Amino acid sequence: MTVQRADSRYDVFLSYSDDDRDFAQALYEALRHSTLRRRRLKVFFAPAAVGIGESIPSAIARALEHSSCLVAVVTPSWLASEWTSLEAEVAVWRDPAANHRLILPLLLKPSDLPNTISRLKYLDLRRKSDIEKFLPELLSAIRWSVAEEEARRQSSAETRKVLSAPILPWLGLGSPSFDFLWPEMIIDPSISPRRHPGSDNKLSRWLKSAHTESGSFAVVGPAGAGKTTALRSLLLTGGGTLPSQRVFLHARDLPSRADELNVRAKRTSKLAVLVDGLDEAGEDLTEVIAQHLGALAANGVTIFYAARTDFFERNGDTLGRLSGLPRDVLEVKSWTRQDVLDFGNRYADRLSDPSLSARLESIIDSVPGALSMASNPMRLTLLLYLLASDPSIDVVHLTEPYALYDMFYREWISTERHRGTGGGDPPLVHSSHVLLARWFYTRPGERPHPQDVIGANSWTELSTDSAFAELLDIDHGRREDLAIVRGFRHETIGEFLIAKSIVAAFLLGGSAIDDVLTVTVRDDVNIYVRSAINQLGQHRLAAILANLAQRFESIEQDDAFRSTNAAERLREQILYYVGRLPVADAAQILVSAFHRETNPLLRRSAALGAILHGREDVESEYMLMLEQPEEAILNRSVQMVYFGDVHGDLHTFRDGGEDWPKSRRAILGRLSQNSVRDRRLRLWDLKTLKSFLTTREDTGLDARELHVLHGLVDSKVSTARDEEIRREVMQILQLPRDPSIA
Structure with a gap:
């Protein structure tokens, strides 16, 4: 025996x-x-x-x-x-x-x-x-x-995997795992359940009262808001009626694990599947992922999936049709001042540096805008990394997200050189990061072999370089040539790097501008470009304007190139960025382009840029154009592509009545604010809002949106433009309303 x-x-x-x-x-x-x-x-x-x-x-x-x-x-x-x-x-x-x-x-x-x-x-x-x-x-x-x-x-193995998985490596202590944070440094996130608007709650308290033994739930929020941490917390602690058996995985891995999960679901009626990064898997995979989620739900699995808010709203119909409508949508809210300080104190305790939390509190109390910046957990983590690495850093510009990411990136490269684990050439590290960032931006969901993107020689030099590799999620496989890159540790790093390459090319000028504008980026990247522009001095801004104007003019003078699609895209992009430059001479270029351009898309870009520069004469003329159906359709179409309501090309997409939640939120968001930029775009925003509302059915304004518009009506009217704004608001308020709105 x-x-x-x-x-x-x-x-x-x-x-x-x-x-x-x-x-x-x-x-x-x-x-x-x-x-x-x-x-x-x-x-x-x-x-x-x-x-x-x-x-x-x-x-x-x-x-x-x-x-x-x-x-x-x-x-x-x-x-x-x-x-x-x-x-x-x-x-x-x-x-x-x-x-x-x-x-x-x-x-x-x-x-x-x-x-x-x-x-x-x-x-x-x-x-x-x-x-x-x-x-x-x-x-x-x-x-x-x-x-x-x-x-x-x-x-249990999956729990250990989550705890041991590398997280954002700049937390210190040698690239710690999630176990570094858990549980002492976890901030219980505030959420706003959409089924009960206004009833913000802590996630842990919501779990105690919610029925989570079945159905699906969406966790949404902006980039860096803490959605992944919320799902990891659900895996490790659960609560309420959440099933005791839980699986955490990335959305891009769901198709390969779906059969296994369905088998497990049939063996037990108590299974929860927590799916992270729905937006990172890419819109091309959304339908496939939604089908798998639907099959799991049919087997009685409780599902939580996380995605950026705009992605969820853009793909809500597909998700609902194939996986069932979520029982609730939990929006992760920004951290409060107390949340920020609590995390800073715990971080300082882990690093045995009590002065760190004191410096953080001083910054958020004395630097205008710093608290708003730090209320995003991702940005707060970067700030704490910088404070721990270099107590003497210049915090004046840390209200701009570009400055924060740029300081972090430069400090990260320098620190890894000092540690001796990053031996690659810094320009090669940076250029390789940018190549990968552009790859993932244009091919969301794909997982390339790094040598196919950055070249075999570069990969050989950088594969063991911590400055390069530890910002990326790399599966090295059993052989070096089998390695794949899943993405950056956080997608906002890639978006920042694309913006950094755009600003650098603008300063360089010439064909470098063509190279960075071959890919039309959206607001997720342009938020960093605009942020970079806001902190540049007048001398460098003037240099960027001169380079963009020169490139625009050289394209116009090249008859063979001017008529191509590539030239149209370049010229439209150049006009867009000229319109965002706070340089007086930019208005002259934009006004001239507005009057001579026959291409409606380029004319629109020039008009908006001129409006941003305070040219009310161009605004009046363009507002009249927007009364024409074709011009209005073009305006709505570009808006929907730019803000991500549709996955299309702003040069070719034509509005066909699709849902427009992201554009809607952006318009109402600006109408509720009162910066110079918001006020200059006010009339155009109202025209665009009215255009959307009059071409859609059942899109009545909700109570919050009505409150925003009434605030504009109640404001003091002093100029002819103010009176025009008031008239536009009154026309919108008189549109037929959704009967479900009291």
């Missing part, structure tokens, strides 16, 4: 008294020749499993710990035995509520059962001890227990 090591994993631990050894021996032989998914059952039977000279108590203890279930041959002798009592107590300790059916009692002889056994359903063998007769029922129970134990082990 082959002796198994007692420290191996067993399906069954056979517990019996010596008085019943003959029956136990026969049962052991029957069980070990039975099968479980095309393999023999592994049974711990002490006489066969414990080797000569081995400690019997130690072998039994290890086997109890590593067995899926305990089959107890219950007789008066078994109940009287100290050994078997200990074995039963250990099993009860492992499964006190009997949720996992860890103890499977076989009542072989009449016995006075203790509470630990009497509360369990047992196989009554007092009149049918023939093994052949009860074996099928016992095997069915064993197989259920084994499957349950395997699911628990898998869940």
